[in-house]
Amino acid sequence: MASGPWTTRRAERRALLAAALAAPFVRPAPASAAAPAAGGDASCGHPLYLTLDTGHMGVAPLIAEVLQRQQVSVTFFAANERTQAGDGSLGAYWAPWWKARAAEGHEFASHTYDHVYWRRDLPGSPPRFEVRPSAGPDEGRSFTWTGAQYCEEIARAADRLREITGRQPLPLFRAPGGKTSPALLAAARAGGWAHVGWAPAGFLGDELPSETFSNEVLLTRALQHIRGGDILVAHLGIWSRKDPWAPAVLEPLIAGLKQRGFCFRTLREHPGYRDWIATH
Template sequence: MRKTIVLIAASAYLVSASAQNDCDKSVYLTFDTGHMEVAPLIADVLKRQQVRVTFFAANERTKQGDGSLGEYWAPWWRARAAEGHEFASHTWSHTYWRADLGDVRHPAFRVRPSAGPREGQTFVLTAAQYCEEITRAADRLKTVTGKAPLPLFRAPGGKTSPQLLASAQACGYTHVGWSPTGFLGDELPSESASNDALLHKALRDVRGGDILLAHLGIWSRKDAWAPAVLEPLIVGLKARGFCFRTLREHPDYGGAKGQ
């Protein structure tokens, strides 16, 4: 009897894997860092549902430990790499672009990080210094995971300019935002955007090819989005015929080989 159960489970896994390989309705689930309290629960859901995602990481302030890319969370990142997830930079200090300065030959940017020793301060970075912000997070990811991150980055808040994108491209990084219907709403106030409403909206609106965005914890949200919405969302999208892929498999970013 035990052998029969094992064989049935193995067959179900192969059918699931085959369906994922044959799927032509792909979505690309991505997570940006956050306070990390729900990160272990998110990892449990992803493992249980056999879903691989792309993590964009910055060294943000966390509820436990020394920052999302600090030593406390390093084992968590290593475990995700072993499971086949992909990684990319979210800038080191979660540094928001505020305005372009300089000119095309000497670009610079007014920025404001939300983490690190200059959290909340507004100052200027040259294009080279902004690239260092991207690279520092990518290098740290490689150190803690042992896996080369993708040569991609996501600007905090998705805030960019053509000049910023060109400067990042010049130092080897392509920006990745998210689809309009891929904004899963975990940054919104719980009072005006309940988990039930966000789940319903995503199941209704997500389309094939969408890049989906969520976070590893949002400080301001009272009712945590994950894992409450995450697992029913994954199950619901699978039931609609969607499969989940990483950005390494995305048609626009599939040439990304890692740093």
């Protein structure tokens, strides 16, 4: 891959995530056995919310098999990213895959259509933002967008998901890299979109270099540190990781968390989002 500001920014992000994962972990006090963990409900005292962002899609069939075998429902955040096979993760090639996931009861939300990164807020009023797509015809170019333009980009992915699956996506989005600002989040909410991040322990590490963070290390840390109510994040394939995460970690992680008494729910049931979803 060619070097440049975009490559440098991705490397910086991976370094920050690696540092956070490698930092000493201070475990919070255990939840009372008599009370459900944060985000609990009557049918699931210790829910977790597994979310999967798009990627190169090379492990997507395997992930679908694991989810079906384990009877786990997730929320997919989709962008039209470059893929190992086909015409993009929201292209015609992958449309049957998404339709099958809809039939299985999974939920869907936008990851912006061209995987557009927020870079910084720009001075002036109304708010404007420097953004940079990492997919699509304008990959790697910087643009100045208004909040309305950013909301249109969120809606593009949601509209494509609805077209493919026949289901209305959730009025949620995840900014690529989780990169946002208060002004961007306010603009998105004004347009009807609530942002979804993830819990610190919910960063499952599939973006990190396998030379430094082996699958065994990532699995062990996740099983030790994940708490009830956490939103978890992984991807449908990461180009940069040499030892793919999903084939080695996903099913042992799900099985291990179930053994610890956790269950899995979609974001439609998350207490922080269900009222928003019901009214939008």
